[in-house]
Amino acid sequence: MNKKLSTATLCVQGGWTPRKGEPRVLPIFQSTTFKYDTSEQMAQLFDLEAEGYFYTRLQNPTNDAVAAKIAALEGGVAAMLTSSGQTANFYAIFNICQAGDHFISTSSIYGGTYNLFAVTMKKLGIEVTFIDQDADDDTILAAFRPNTKLLFGETIANPGCSVLDIERMARIAHSRGVPLIVDNTFATPVNCRPFEWGCDIVTHSTTKYMDGHATAVGGVIVDSGNFDWEAHHDRYACLTEPDPSYHGLIYTERFGKAAYITKATSQVMRDLGSIQSPQNAFLLNIGLETLHLRMQRHCMNAQRVAEYLQSDERVAWVHYCGLPGDKYYELGQKYLPNGSCGVISFGLKGGRDVAIRFMDNLKLAAIVTHVADARTSVLHPASHTHRQLSDEQLREAGVEPDLIRFSVGIEDVDDIIADIRQALEA
Numbered sequence: 161m162n163k164k165l166s167t168a169t170l171c172v173q174g175g176w177t178p179r180k181g182e183p184r185v186l187p188i189f190q191s192t193t194f195k196y197d198t199s200e201q202m203a204q205l206f207d208l209e210a211e212g213y214f215y216t217r218l219q220n221p222t223n224d225a226v227a228a229k230i231a232a233l234e235g236g237v238a239a240m241l242t243s244s245g246q247t248a249n250f251y252a253i254f255n256i257c258q259a260g261d262h263f264i265s266t267s268s269i270y271g272g273t274y275n276l277f278a279v280t281m282k283k284l285g286i287e288v289t290f291i292d293q294d295a296d297d298d299t300i301l302a303a304f305r306p307n308t309k310l311l312f313g314e315t316i317a318n319p320g321c322s323v324l325d326i327e328r329m330a331r332i333a334h335s336r337g338v339p340l341i342v343d344n345t346f347a348t349p350v351n352c353r354p355f356e357w358g359c360d361i362v363t364h365s366t367t368k369y370m371d372g373h374a375t376a377v378g379g380v381i382v383d384s385g386n387f388d389w390e391a392h393h394d395r396y397a398c399l400t401e402p403d404p405s406y407h408g409l410i411y412t413e414r415f416g417k418a419a420y421i422t423k424a425t426s427q428v429m430r431d432l433g434s435i436q437s438p439q440n441a442f443l444l445n446i447g448l449e450t451l452h453l454r455m456q457r458h459c460m461n462a463q464r465v466a467e468y469l470q471s472d473e474r475v476a477w478v479h480y481c482g483l484p485g486d487k488y489y490e491l492g493q494k495y496l497p498n499g500s501c502g503v504i505s506f507g508l509k510g511g512r513d514v515a516i517r518f519m520d521n522l523k524l525a526a527i528v529t530h531v532a533d534a535r536t537s538v539l540h541p542a543s544h545t546h547r548q549l550s551d552e553q554l555r556e557a558g559v560e561p562d563l564i565r566f567s568v569g570i571e572d573v574d575d576i577i578a579d580i581r582q583a584l585e586a
């Protein structure tokens with residue numbers, strides 16, 4: 161598919177271009193395996209010497225079409241679907257980190273990612289240092305070590321709603337010869353394409369806006385193809401030196417710009433196996449077909465809701481980068497000029513108890529462990545998604561104990577505001 165097509169067209173038509181007599185709609189290839197005529201043909205596939213499908217854990221045509229659509233939307237060379245956003249972030253890092261390595265992450269990130277980095281990856285011998293994304297360059301540079309392999313952040317942090325200065329982070333990462341990985345879940349490529357600002361690898365929880373209807377858990381890793389692994393040959397020996405699990409194949413030599421994403425598919429996914437089911441990829445694709453329309457409506461509605469909240473005296477504070485005066489307004493204008501997302505965080509006067517009572521009184525907005533779908537939803541991170549974090553970790557992650565995460569849907573905004581008003585009054 162031509163990369164010059166606009167985002168809206170790619171959302172609708174990217175990834176699947178049927179030929180004569182083929183289905184108009186991307187079919188679900190509900191098959192674990194694929195047939196060959198000779199034993200030799202199959203052997204070549206196993207050696208990565210021929211291209212073709214042979215087992216769905218490695219590749220499946222439905223998944224590949226959806227991955228191609230997302231790669232085109234982000235402006236990358238290729239993408240790989242994963243079973244969840246958690247897997248996407250884990251594999252994106254594990255693809256270039258092993259025991260004894262270190263990486264740096266901003267601290268205001270999704271709670272599940274924080275646990276993955278701080279607890280589970282540590283058990284694998286991979287250490288993380290969390291930094292304040294608003295710290296000055298020198299402070300961030302001081303966190304780098306000789307064994308640091310990458311820098312990680314979220315375009316718009318879940319749930320703190322801070323905006324990452326992607327261009328600055330990319331500059332810092334590249335000055336130390338490491339790639340920048342950005343979780344672009346909340347912005348989506350409709351509102352921000354991190355590769356255009358120097359980011360090297362993008363991840364998503366497709367469970368959120370991309371699916372958009374809360375039907376399928378999934379994730380994706382997209383490779384820009386821009387990071388020069390060979391320029392840092394020894395640091396990325398996993399890509400630049402022979403891989404013993406493929407008869408000594410060298411990813412950078414054989415796959416060039418697609419070295420990183422090919423290794424992710426042919427080695428990490430082959431060995432760890434958290435693929436997205438073709439059925440889920442099919443649902444994700446239907447979601448993607450309206451992503452550009454939904455994001456516009458989410459942003460319009462959220463702007464109105466944020467303005468309403470800001471004007472209500474019972475509201476203590478509101479974080480939404482679309483509000484002039486917000487701490488991240490300027491960064492929002494730079495990276496998200498057409499809108500950020502539908503997620504707003506705010507606190508009520510009276511703190512945590514009032515927050516919980518307010519949420520219980522909402523009628524249209526449902527309390528769900530979900531965010532970023534068509535239906536307005538609400539969550540109290542300190543009691544729910546971020547429950548495992550201590551108060552100090554909560555603050556580090558940009559989560560005040562009274563923070564309400566309000567995910568504005570695509571209903572009529574007047575109905576959403578009326579629901580908030582009645583819950584504030586109750």
Ligand SMILES: *Cc1c(COP(=O)(O)O)cnc(C)c1O
Binds near residue numbers: 246346378
């Ligand atoms: C939800 C979320 C994840 C985790 O994704 P799952 O699909 O739930 O595994 C990762 N990053 C961000 C920003 C998220 O919002």
